Amino acid sequence: xxxxxxxxxxxxxxxxxxxxxxxxxxxxxxxxxxxxxxxxxxxxxxxxxxxxxxxxxxxxxxxxxxxxxxxxxxxxxxxxxxxxxxxxxxxxxxxxxxxxxxxxxxxxxxxxxxxxxxxxxxxxxxxxxxxxxxxxxxxxxxxxxxxxxxxxxxxxxxxxxxxxxxxxxxxxxxxxxxxxxxxxxxxxxxxxxxxxxxxxxxxxxxxxxxxxxxxxxxxxxxxxxxxxxxxxxxxxxxxxxxxxxxxxxxxxxxxxxxxxxxxxxxxxxxxxxxxxxxxxxxxxxxxxxxxxxxxxxxxxxxxxxxxxxxxxxxxxxxxxxxxxxxxxxxxxx
Amino acid sequence: xxxxxxxxxxxxxxxxxxxxxxxxxxxxxxxxxxxxxxxxxxxxxxxxxxxxxxxxxxxxxxxxxxxxxxxxxxxxxxxxxxxxxxxxxxxxxxxxxxxxxxxxxxxxxxxxxxxxxxxxxxxxxxxxxxxxxxxxxxxxxxxxxxxxxxxxxxxxxxxxxxxxxxxxxxxxxxxxxxxxxxxxxxxxxxxxxxxxxxxxxxxxxxxxxxxxxxxxxxxxxxxxxxxxxxxxxxxxxxxxxxxxxxxxxxxxxxxxxxxxxxxxxxxxxxxxxxxxxxxxxxxxxxxxxxxxxxxxxxxxxxxxxxxxxxxxxxxxxxxxxxxxxxxxxxxxxxxxxxxxxxxxxxxxxxxxxxxxxxxxxxxxxxxxxxxxxxxxxxxxxxxxxxxxxxxxxxxxxxxxxxxxxxxxxxxxxxxxxxxxxxxxxxxxxxxxxxxxxxxxxxxxxxxxxxxxxxxxxxxxxxxxxxxxxxxxxxxxxxxxxxxxxxxxxxxxxxxxxxxxxxxxxxxxxxxxxxxxxxxxxxxxxx
Numbered sequence: 001x002x003x004x005x006x007x008x009x010x011x012x013x014x015x016x017x018x019x020x021x022x023x024x025x026x027x028x029x030x031x032x033x034x035x036x037x038x039x040x041x042x043x044x045x046x047x048x049x050x051x052x053x054x055x056x057x058x059x060x061x062x063x064x065x066x067x068x069x070x071x072x073x074x075x076x077x078x079x080x081x082x083x084x085x086x087x088x089x090x091x092x093x094x095x096x097x098x099x100x101x102x103x104x105x106x107x108x109x110x111x112x113x114x115x116x117x118x119x120x121x122x123x124x125x126x127x128x129x130x131x132x133x134x135x136x137x138x139x140x141x142x143x144x145x146x147x148x149x150x151x152x153x154x155x156x157x158x159x160x161x162x163x164x165x166x167x168x169x170x171x172x173x174x175x176x177x178x179x180x181x182x183x184x185x186x187x188x189x190x191x192x193x194x195x196x197x198x199x200x201x202x203x204x205x206x207x208x209x210x211x212x213x214x215x216x217x218x219x220x221x222x223x224x225x226x227x228x229x230x231x232x233x234x235x236x237x238x239x240x241x242x243x244x245x246x247x248x249x250x251x252x253x254x255x256x257x258x259x260x261x262x263x264x265x266x267x268x269x270x271x272x273x274x275x276x277x278x279x280x281x282x283x284x285x286x287x288x289x290x291x292x293x294x295x296x297x298x299x300x301x302x303x304x305x306x307x308x309x310x311x312x313x314x315x316x317x318x319x320x321x322x323x324x325x326x327x328x329x330x331x332x333x
Numbered sequence: 334x335x336x337x338x339x340x341x342x343x344x345x346x347x348x349x350x351x352x353x354x355x356x357x358x359x360x361x362x363x364x365x366x367x368x369x370x371x372x373x374x375x376x377x378x379x380x381x382x383x384x385x386x387x388x389x390x391x392x393x394x395x396x397x398x399x400x401x402x403x404x405x406x407x408x409x410x411x412x413x414x415x416x417x418x419x420x421x422x423x424x425x426x427x428x429x430x431x432x433x434x435x436x437x438x439x440x441x442x443x444x445x446x447x448x449x450x451x452x453x454x455x456x457x458x459x460x461x462x463x464x465x466x467x468x469x470x471x472x473x474x475x476x477x478x479x480x481x482x483x484x485x486x487x488x489x490x491x492x493x494x495x496x497x498x499x500x501x502x503x504x505x506x507x508x509x510x511x512x513x514x515x516x517x518x519x520x521x522x523x524x525x526x527x528x529x530x531x532x533x534x535x536x537x538x539x540x541x542x543x544x545x546x547x548x549x550x551x552x553x554x555x556x557x558x559x560x561x562x563x564x565x566x567x568x569x570x571x572x573x574x575x576x577x578x579x580x581x582x583x584x585x586x587x588x589x590x591x592x593x594x595x596x597x598x599x600x601x602x603x604x605x606x607x608x609x610x611x612x613x614x615x616x617x618x619x620x621x622x623x624x625x626x627x628x629x630x631x632x633x634x635x636x637x638x639x640x641x642x643x644x645x646x647x648x649x650x651x652x653x654x655x656x657x658x659x660x661x662x663x664x665x666x667x668x669x670x671x672x673x674x675x676x677x678x679x680x681x682x683x684x685x686x687x688x689x690x691x692x693x694x695x696x697x698x699x700x701x702x703x704x705x706x707x708x709x710x711x712x713x714x715x716x717x718x719x720x721x722x723x724x725x726x727x728x729x730x731x732x733x734x735x736x737x738x739x740x741x742x743x744x745x746x747x748x749x750x751x752x753x754x755x756x757x758x759x760x761x762x763x764x765x766x767x768x769x770x771x772x773x774x775x776x777x778x779x780x781x782x783x784x785x786x787x788x789x790x791x792x793x794x795x796x797x798x799x800x801x802x803x804x805x806x807x808x809x810x811x812x813x814x815x816x817x818x819x820x821x822x823x824x825x826x827x828x829x830x831x832x833x834x835x836x837x838x839x840x841x842x843x844x845x846x847x848x849x850x851x852x853x854x855x856x857x858x859x
Contacts, residue, residue: 018750022752090831094859214858215832215835215858217781217782217786221640221786271782
């Protein structure tokens with residue numbers, strides 16, 4: 001499946017409909033069954049796939065609509081993580097989860113969700129996974145001697161899962177590590193853990209680092225300078241970073257630190273409902289092109305579209321595709 | 334007899350009358366009930382929402398007057414059968430209610446049989462009670478009766494759209510004129526004659542908290558080059574001045590040198606207020622900025638500060654923002670519409686006093702709101718302010734309840750997810766009247782995007798943090814000088830905050846004994 005120059009995609013999540021939020025919460029109140037919720041998720045994912053296709057994206061995700069948040073989807077599946085299922089009432093809250101012994105090797109069954117996605121689209125499909133560094137920040141550790149040890153073991157278990165995803169046909173896998181920005185002092189060991197996670201995985205691996213999107217607002221402030229030069233040691237093919245909300249100043253880092261990475265350029269600000277025009281998108285891309293050649297640029301929103309209303313998310317993605325087409329034309333495509 | 338407590342209590346039947354008394358706080362003794370021996374059969378419900386201990390006699394008079402009216406058959410029995418009477422003590426000396434006021438319920442064009450009469454015990458005079466009841470209840474069957482007694486200033490409208498908010502706006506835009514005429518500053522209208530916001534210990538604690546945050550950020554090498562702090566609704570500017578004085582002193586004492594990096598923003602929608610505040614903070618002019626902002630949407634004019642402000646403080650702003658009200662009766666939902674009026678007697682008196690034909694009264698009020706008091710009359714501002722004051726004193730609100738199927742059919746605060754309101758109302762009690770605090774909710778949602786990821790919002794105001802507390806005391810609207818005051822629905826605001834990613838905490842203002850204000854502060858929701 002060949003991609004055009006400047007391929008467009010989402011970071012992972014698509015707009016979470018209000019009705020789905022309510023139904024997820026109904027599940028926690030034990031008013032609907034797991035089976036009903038699974039069927040509801042299937043329907044919602046199909047709609048999200050369709051929206052992305054109609055918007056014109058080149059690489060599609062399942063919108064992450066099965067997930068309550070970026071932690072629990074994994075914490076619940078990870079063998080050896082104990083989750084208190086009574087510890088939340090609202091779906092988006094985090095479970096209280098804890099590890100009390102060494103993690104056993106067992107499947108998380110993420111490949112099933114990828115297969116579902118792939119069966120409902122003819123376009124390239126991407127699967128997104130929360131990275132070990134972010135997971136250890138939310139899962140209480142009562143066993144390992146430190147966060148790095150816990151994260152390394154998580155990476156070992158999840159590496160097996162990524163390989164399974166690749167075997168299931170996932171050509172594009174994205175690792176989400178937003179907590180790097182909140183804990184830049186962890187980066188040294190965070191990258192080592194990341195490399196354990198992706199070792200031997202036969203897929204294009206993107207690393208997404210942002211400043212948080214919890215409740216649609218940033219969790220941290222700062223700039224990406226902290227990533228360099230340590231991030232150059234990461235065995236990933238692509239960095240996916242936010243530039244729309246924060247401006248493009250950090251693009252200079254790609255000149256300052258020459259590197260081999262593709263760059264996923266965030267051109268959509270997901271923290272405002274204001275829809276960008278195609279011209280704004282084009283301008284943001286032109287700026288990125290000054291630092292990274294077109295062959296190495298992917299086009300995305302800053303982060304997940306989870307908190308945007310559906311009509312806003314859809315309009316933003318359409319604008320992103322249209323803006324990208326302007327640049328493709330300028331490049332002679 | 335009914336006992337104290339807030340549960341529904343069924344009173345004893347007296348002959349063939351049945352009374353259901355809903356007591357919220359006070360035991361009620363009505364010895365005179367037993368003298369009636371009528372044989373009408375109907376159910377009338379008396380809700381005792383709040384009766385101060387020294388006002389039980391007047392509450393008893395209300396009950397016995399009701400029985401007298403019923404026994405004497407001065408009001409149709411079908412009216413009495415559908416009647417709910419609510420007794421409360423309106424703590425605001427001036428407000429928008431008559432001593433006795435009728436509220437009808439409608440569904441579309443249809444007038445529903447269910448009726449409510451509100452009684453403000455504070456205004457009740459025992460000798461006039463009976464007449465006022467009969468008058469009010471006769472309106473139930475004569476929809477034209479009101480227009481004979483009142484000069485209406487507007488048609489029925491959701492409360493937040495009422496003309497009273499234009500008066501509120503007029504007050505803040507022409508504050509100096511009002512204060513000159515009143516002979517005192519607006520803070521004199523507060524219970525203690527001064528704002529709690531200026532309390533030196535409260536200010537010192539707020540500054541200490543802020544300094545601690547800055548120190549922590551600096552420790553993580555995350556302290557921004559420019560440190561933005563903001564006050565919305567600046568009052569006299571005394572709090573901002575006290576805050577800056579204290580911060581400078583603390584900064585000097587600790588040797589941290591943060592003060593020069595402070596960018597202190599004073600924001601208000603009233604230019605006269607900003608001008609006054611400018612004078613108050615003159616010793617810090619080099620780092621203070623004065624911004625005209627819409628209190629309902631600070632983000633509109635301050636979007637360049639998105640995610641940059643480390644501390645935002647508001648005092649007595651939310652209680653002065655437009656709101657709508659929801660009524661739940663026997664599990665059914667209504668939203669409240671009102672129309673402002675001046676009694677025909679008052680309108681006549683004011684018209685004569687100011688040399689205006691009565692037929693021109695409403696138009697003159699409209700002109701006052703349009704051009705301001707200084708341009709109302711060729712003689713100058715004094716005439717205009719006197720007219721304004723007289724009209725404001727006389728304004729009342731007639732209310733009606735509009736039946737709705739779902740809370741989503743009500744005029745809702747912008748930006749709130751519908752599911753949240755459905756859940757909020759669904760968890761409420763069966764009989765309740767509460768504020769939607771529309772303006773406060775919108776203001777909150779349009780303020781938090783300004784907060785730095787480590788920043789916080791503090792709001793000092795009068796909050797109802799438990800929905801059931803709405804039934805225990807009158808919560809507004811009241812008049813505070815020329816402005817409006819409403820308690821703020823803190824319970825709803827907490828849910829709205831959670832939706833926006835903030836946990837809201839309410840701490841009573843402990844710096845002054847007897848204070849009814851609380852401080853809302855936000856923490857980031859994980």
